[in-house]
Each structure stands twice: as C-alpha cells, then as structure tokens.
Amino acid sequence: MLTNLVILSDGHLVYFGAASSALNHFFTLGYVCPTYSNPAEYFVHLVNKDFHSQLGLDPFVRALEDSSEPQRFRVEIARDRCLGDMNLINYDLLRAMRPSRLDQFSVLLHRNLTNNWRHPGVFWLRVLMYMLLSFMVGTMYLSSNREITSSAMVPLLFYVQAFLVFMSVAALPALLEQRAVLEREVRSHALHLASYTTANLLGALPGITFISLLASIIVVYFARIHSFWSFLLNLTLSLVTSESMMHLLGAAVPHYIMGIALGAGLFGMFMLCEGFMVPFAAIPTYWKWGYYLAFHTYSFESFMYEHFSQVNTQEAWDLLKSYGMENVNVSRNMLILVGYAAVLQLAGIAVLFVRFGRHKR
Incomplete structure (x- = not known):
C-alpha cells in the first residue's frame, strides 16, 4: 500500500526509502521480521524507545547513512538543483494538491449529496417523519369536516410552519x-471554508425541496x-433558513446535544414571538424585538395572508x-427569509474561520 517509507525515532532518521526494501535493510542489520508478523508493527517495536528505554539508535542511523539509498537521493537532489527551480514544478501535481475553490465545491457537493442519500438519519428518516406528520395534520383538518372553521385553520398554519421547522434539529448529529x-x-490547507x-447548503437543498413538496x-x-x-415556496424557504441555523450551531458547539438544546431553545422562543400565541399588538414592548428577530414571523404571516385572503370572506378578513x-x-417576506438564510451561512463561515481558519498548521 505504501510506496516510500520514513521511520523516525527520538528525532533521528532510522529508515528512508522504498517500503519494499525495508525488510532487507533491517535484515542486513541482523533483525529478522518474524513470520506472520506485521512489518510496520515490527519496525515500530524495534526502534521505539518507549519499549526499550536503553535502546541505542546509533547503529540504525549509521547503517542508513552508509547505505546506497540516501546516497542516491543526495545525487538526485543535487542534480535537480542544477537544473533550476522551474524544471522542478509539476503543474499537474500542483493543481491536484491545491484544487481551485470551484473544484473543491464540486467534490464536496457530490460527497454531500451521496452522504445525504445514503445516510438514513440525514434524509430518509426525516422524509418519513415529515410525511407521517403531514398526513396526520391533513387528515386532522380534512376539508370534508364541516366542523373545521376558519379560526380553527390558524393552528394548522402555525403547526406546519413552526413544528416542521423545529424538526430541523435532527440534522445536527450528521x-x-x-x-x-x-x-x-x-x-x-486542503479546503476553503466558503466552498x-x-x-453543504446546496447539498441539503434537494432533500429540503423534496420534503417540502x-x-x-x-x-x-x-x-x-x-x-x-x-x-x-414559503415552507421550502423556512426549512432552508432553519437548516442554515443548524449549520451555524453545528459550527459553534462542541457536541450535538448542546446544539440540539440551543436550536430547540431558539425555535421555541421564535414560536412564542411570531404573533400566533400573542398577536403583535398585544406583545409587551420589551419583547417586540423577538417578533422582528424570529424568521418564523415572516413565514407565519405569509401562510396566514395567502390562505385567508383567498378565502375572501368577512370572517377571514376579520x-x-x-x-x-x-x-x-408576501414577496418581501420571502426575500427576508432568503436574506436570513444567507446571513446565517455567512455567520457559520465566520465561526468556522475563528475556530479553524486562523490556526492552520
């Protein structure tokens, strides 16, 4: 599996060369790898001072210096230096080692789509939960039920918007x-945070769209x-925004349980402030900021207006x-949801940069 092998011990170079030649190298020193033993484990046991506190590394170091392999590498290095730096640049290898952001994005998108498709907890379990809950809601508010009044439809719109969004916390473990x-x-240095x-967001969109549909x-x-x-459209954008919130929490918290707790708390607060439990006019002044902060507000308003304005009865308008x-x-509210999701994604990039990007090794 390995072409070349480097063995270091206590800061000293013990072996450097082809992996296939390592057994012969140590054999010439009088060390024979036992039959049916893993050569890698044998080499580590042989030169690791943790196993042999009195181990002398000088014989291994001298044997390597006197062997032909280091001499060959020294000759090649000297020859390459004489040829000049430009001849050393392998542009194909350089592109492979440092792909562009677009190449990174393409590979990551394919990986995310594949993972979402294969991972039952990321996609299929959520599809099942949303289907069952939607079926239960639909049959609970069956249109043939004449006992369902216009005022009784308000909790339906609240539930579809609030609870289906709330279930986005299921994405955090993945x-x-x-x-x-x-x-x-x-x-x-192999990945850019924006890519x-x-x-991540575009990889989640097909699943979100399918669930919303x-x-x-x-x-x-x-x-x-x-x-x-x-x-x-309203439900899709609401789920995209909630998914973006999970991306931000996933970047910030050390453990998914903390993320689920924070996400549930935020969504619970937004549900209280969105204008269903307490209409905006009755919300205390010191809590009105929550009404504007909650993205649930813009989604719930749009659900309400689109439905009842087309019912177009006096009861509906009242x-x-x-x-x-x-x-x-409604159009403004949809744009607000798009902007909300974009801000959350940018905040997620900023958090990841603070955590990882500033401390590249």
Missing part, C-alpha cells in the same frame, strides 16, 4: 460528524389550503385583522 473531517482538511459551506402536497390536498405554490396581518407583503 453536521457534527462532518466537522471533524472539515477541521483536518482546513488545517492541512465547504456553499456545498411532499408535505405541501399532503397538507394542501387534504386540508384544502389555498395557493399551493406559495405554500411550497381573522387577519385580529392578528394584524391584513396587509402582508
């Missing part, structure tokens, strides 16, 4: 698994929610007025 690989690659973050079809069909395409949502700019 994000924390990826971060260990990210740290190694960044510290090795990683963008690939399934949930929208089920809920809109069974409960007869108005404006399917607006519902789908309901919107009671929540202070009779004049909602």
Whole structure:
C-alpha cells in the first residue's frame, strides 16, 4: 500500500526509502521480521524507545547513512538543483494538491449529496417523519369536516410552519460528524471554508425541496389550503433558513446535544414571538424585538395572508385583522427569509474561520 517509507525515532532518521526494501535493510542489520508478523508493527517495536528505554539508535542511523539509498537521493537532489527551480514544478501535481475553490465545491457537493442519500438519519428518516406528520395534520383538518372553521385553520398554519421547522434539529448529529473531517482538511490547507459551506447548503437543498413538496402536497390536498405554490415556496424557504441555523450551531458547539438544546431553545422562543400565541399588538414592548428577530414571523404571516385572503370572506378578513396581518407583503417576506438564510451561512463561515481558519498548521 505504501510506496516510500520514513521511520523516525527520538528525532533521528532510522529508515528512508522504498517500503519494499525495508525488510532487507533491517535484515542486513541482523533483525529478522518474524513470520506472520506485521512489518510496520515490527519496525515500530524495534526502534521505539518507549519499549526499550536503553535502546541505542546509533547503529540504525549509521547503517542508513552508509547505505546506497540516501546516497542516491543526495545525487538526485543535487542534480535537480542544477537544473533550476522551474524544471522542478509539476503543474499537474500542483493543481491536484491545491484544487481551485470551484473544484473543491464540486467534490464536496457530490460527497454531500451521496452522504445525504445514503445516510438514513440525514434524509430518509426525516422524509418519513415529515410525511407521517403531514398526513396526520391533513387528515386532522380534512376539508370534508364541516366542523373545521376558519379560526380553527390558524393552528394548522402555525403547526406546519413552526413544528416542521423545529424538526430541523435532527440534522445536527450528521453536521457534527462532518466537522471533524472539515477541521483536518482546513488545517492541512486542503479546503476553503466558503466552498465547504456553499456545498453543504446546496447539498441539503434537494432533500429540503423534496420534503417540502411532499408535505405541501399532503397538507394542501387534504386540508384544502389555498395557493399551493406559495405554500411550497414559503415552507421550502423556512426549512432552508432553519437548516442554515443548524449549520451555524453545528459550527459553534462542541457536541450535538448542546446544539440540539440551543436550536430547540431558539425555535421555541421564535414560536412564542411570531404573533400566533400573542398577536403583535398585544406583545409587551420589551419583547417586540423577538417578533422582528424570529424568521418564523415572516413565514407565519405569509401562510396566514395567502390562505385567508383567498378565502375572501368577512370572517377571514376579520381573522387577519385580529392578528394584524391584513396587509402582508408576501414577496418581501420571502426575500427576508432568503436574506436570513444567507446571513446565517455567512455567520457559520465566520465561526468556522475563528475556530479553524486562523490556526492552520
């Protein structure tokens, strides 16, 4: 598996050369690797001073200096220096060792899509949960049920928007698994943080879109929610924003349990402040900042307005007025969700840079 082998012990070079020649080199020194033994383990045991405190390394060092392999390398180095630095540059190898950000992005995107497809906890379990909950919600608010009034539809819109977003915390364990690989690659100068973050987000988009499409079809069909395409766009952007929040928490916290706790706390706060439990006009002044901070606010307002404005009855408009949502700019709210997700992604890059980018070895 290895072409070349370097063995160091206590700061001294014990072997440097072809891996296939290592056994013969130590054999000439009188050390024979036992049959059925792993040569690598044998070499480590042979020269590691942790196993032999009185081990003398001089015989190994002198034997290496007197062998032909180091002499050959010295001749090659001297010859290459005479040829000049430009002839030493292997541009194909350089491109392979330091790929462009676009190449990094392409590889990472392919890796993320493959992992999301194969990992049941990242994608398929979430699809199943969203389908079951959407089916339950849709059949609970079945359009043929004449007992369901317009005011009873408000909790449906709140639940679809708030709880489906809340379930995004399920993505955190997988994000924390990826971060260990990210740290190694960044510290090795092999990866740019922008490529990683963008690939992470775009790699999650197909799954988020598929989940939103399934949930929208089920809920809109069974409960007869108005404006399917607006519902789908709103739910998709809400899930993208919540996924971006998980990316930020995944970059900041040391353990996924802490991330889940923080994410649940933030989403719980946003649910309280979004204007469903307490309408905006009744929210105490000292908590109104939470109303504007919560991205749930812009999603819930849009769900409410798109549905009840198309019901277009006096009861529906009175309901919107009671929540202070009779004049909602849905397009503006969708742009706010896009901007919210972008800010969270940039914050995630900043956190990763502070943690890993500044301390490259």
